[in-house]
Structure formats: C-alpha cells, structure tokens
Amino acid sequence: MQDALSQTFAALADPTRRAILARLSEGEASVSDLAAPFLGSMSLPAVTKHLKVLEKAGLISKSRNAQWRPCKLEGEALRDASSWMEQYRVFWEESLDRLDAYLKTVTAKKAASKKRPSSRSRKNVRITK
Template structure:
C-alpha cells in the first residue's frame, strides 16, 4: 500500500494525467470532454484508466448526475505535495546560500594570497 504522497507523485509522473489536471483546473467537466483531446493518440478506455489513477490518488473526484459524469479537481493532495517540496526547497536554498558564502570567502582568501605573493616578486 502506497502512502498518499507517493500516490500523488506517481499520478503526476505521467504527462497525460498532468494535462487532464490542467484541464480540470479550469473547472468541472465531463469524462467525454476530458477525453476528447487525447482520443487521436489513445482510446477512451485508456483515458479512463488515467482518470482512475488520478481518482485513486485523490486528485480527481467524479460524480454522476443523470447521464452526465462530471469530474472535478481536488487540490488537497497537490497542496500536500507542494508543502512537502517547499520544505526541501527551503533546505536546499539555505544550503546553497551557505555554500555561496563559503565560496566567496575561499575566493577572497585566494585573491588576497595571490596579491601578497605578487608583491614579494
């Protein structure tokens, strides 16, 4: 059993699923409308499988209203993934800032050492 974050990243790994989410970010739509741009490259059952992966990850909710099956984006898993990445982004930015400061001191020391050797010659 995968944790929610792993399911989210797994679902986001596929460009078709990311395109479906991009479409849903514009608002609720039916399965057939979602599938339409992909039908030249894949079958309706293949698009439906992508939707099922997104549903299992909690990124998409699907309901039924008579003959219409609207799909809607659920942003909660995306927020959780964003929060997780933000923690590491902050960590790496701070690490790179410290590295940058260290390299500046090393470079300054080398320049100072080079100038002092140049005066002796």
C-alpha cells in the same frame, strides 16, 4: 497499496494526467470532454484508467449527472505534496543565491568595463503543463 504521498507523486508522473489536471483547473468536465484532446493518440478506456489513477490519488473526484460523470479537481492531495516539498525550498533558493552572487560579480565587471547593468527576474515563475 502505497502511502498517500507516493500515490500522489506517481499520479503526477504522467503528462496525460497532468494535462487532465490542467484542463480541470479551468472547471469541471465530463470524461469525454477530458478525453477529447487525447483521442487522436489513445483510446477512451485509456483515459478512464488515467482518471481512475487520479481519483485514487485523491487528485480529482467524480459526481453523476445523468449519463455523464463530471470530474472536479481536488486540491488537498496537491497541497500535501506541495507542503512536503516546502522542506527543500532552502535548497533551491540557496542555489539561486549563488547564482545571484555570480551574476553580481559579472554585472559589476561589465559595469566597470563597459555599459548598463542587467537584471534577473526571480518572480514570474512560469506556469506550464
């Protein structure tokens, strides 16, 4: 078996599984609730397998309620993955700085030759599935 971080990233490397996590971020859901959006394109056992991958990676947990298995998002594994990534933050911020510098020279030139300056939003990071 693999190390925890590899298992987490592998589990995240699939759009169906990420969509399941996105759904779970809105609250607990049973297997069939989670499967519903995908039953047009894959079978229920396929979803069961995706859930097993997520569960083994520690990204979700299942409990029991009669014949249902409510699933719940677990943050720990995501936090570990995210904090692993933090060590690289300087690399993407560095490139934004270069973009900033570039945009500033462009803006300066435009201002000098024509009209109003433009701005760029660095915050407002998009939330996607």
